[in-house]
Amino acid sequence: MNEQAIMQIVNDIIAELLLKKQAAPTPNEIPIGISARHIHLQQAHIEHLFGKGATLSVQKILAQPGQFAAQETLQVVGPKGSIQNVRVLGPARTVTQIEISQTDAIALGIQPPLRESGAIAGSASCTLVGPKGSLVLQEGVIIAQAHIHMTPTDAQFLGVQNGQSVSVKVQGRRPITFEQVKIRVAAHYQLEMHIDTDEANAGFIQQGETGTIITGKVAGEPFNNPVRPPIEINNKIITASDLSHYQGKTVVVPKEARLTALAKETVTKLGIELQFHEKG
Structure with a gap:
């Protein structure tokens, strides 16, 4: 076994351990502050x-x-x-x-x-x-009331508006979904969701954990997540570490690329949509 193959295996193992320790960020991940x-x-x-x-x-x-x-x-x-x-x-x-x-x-x-x-x-x-x-x-x-501070840029990226109420899901030891979370937009805000200690205790949530906006309404219209371009990875061998930060996203790889066993597991775990393309 050559050195490159050994390094690929080592990288896969490290990536797998990191995935078990901490879930990869989602496209609309919101840091949580407990007030x-x-x-x-x-x-x-x-x-x-x-x-x-x-x-x-x-x-x-x-x-x-x-x-x-x-x-x-x-x-x-x-x-x-x-x-x-x-x-x-x-x-x-x-x-x-x-x-x-x-x-x-x-x-x-x-x-x-x-x-x-x-x-x-x-x-x-x-x-x-x-x-x-x-x-x-x-x-x-x-x-x-639970609320999310964000800048206008954050709001545009997340597809929400000032004053909108959204639902936010928090994964963890006790998964919980917060309803009627108010969006508050201002240029000087830092992206952060604020909940109180009772809400945090109900979900076993600690300071700095994250939640994901899953639904909401603006003027009666359904909430939609923003559309983002797919991620391109042009490696011949795709490892778990290559994919570990793309939960819920579309990843485009060369048609001839080979995925390691751990990379295939990562695709399933993180709900990644994998697309293959011919070399241009």
Whole structure:
């Protein structure tokens, strides 16, 4: 057996191990961010709770440009209980809003509505307690609707529009499909789907896993995945590693190309459509 053949076998084995460890990305794969309970504050409320002239200090930069987790935390109090050390996110906003999970709501004894961020009219009330004061909010507590941040380029690539609701499937130990996930498009956004801790726990989802848009509607029309040109591989011998990143895609190879055994298994596992062409 020559050196080239040995290297092909080694590459196939490595590719197979990688496939078992982590599934290849799909054409419309969306990174998932898990949002724990948090608070957005308007500047007047920052000063009321933390002292006159107070501003938020950065603890950690978040995925969305310009957003950060602040070092400051607050106590959230409801009729039945309270939650300590709830993180404030910055920068300051025009309206104060508290985003919690349904589990948190039960612990607090309140009934916040499921809403898009910013839609706080008629939402639940609570009391915020800080180091320099407390604040009773008549409204402002919501359970955030699952949503996907993306740029206009992302939206065009994925075939979706701002305000559209889609379904997103997440594979894993407990596969789950999220319905009515809202698309939010802006030039400064980073592609990321946001769910809360209850939703993540339901699907055994960890930070950084991915989901796939599978269905949705725009103005009553069926959702369609974007049409992409096929991938061309012009090798005489096609290995599993050559195919491992093309899940669900069409791959064109020379008619005389030979697929290794692991490459054939990869085609089946990843749902690859294989097409053969004559040399031009």
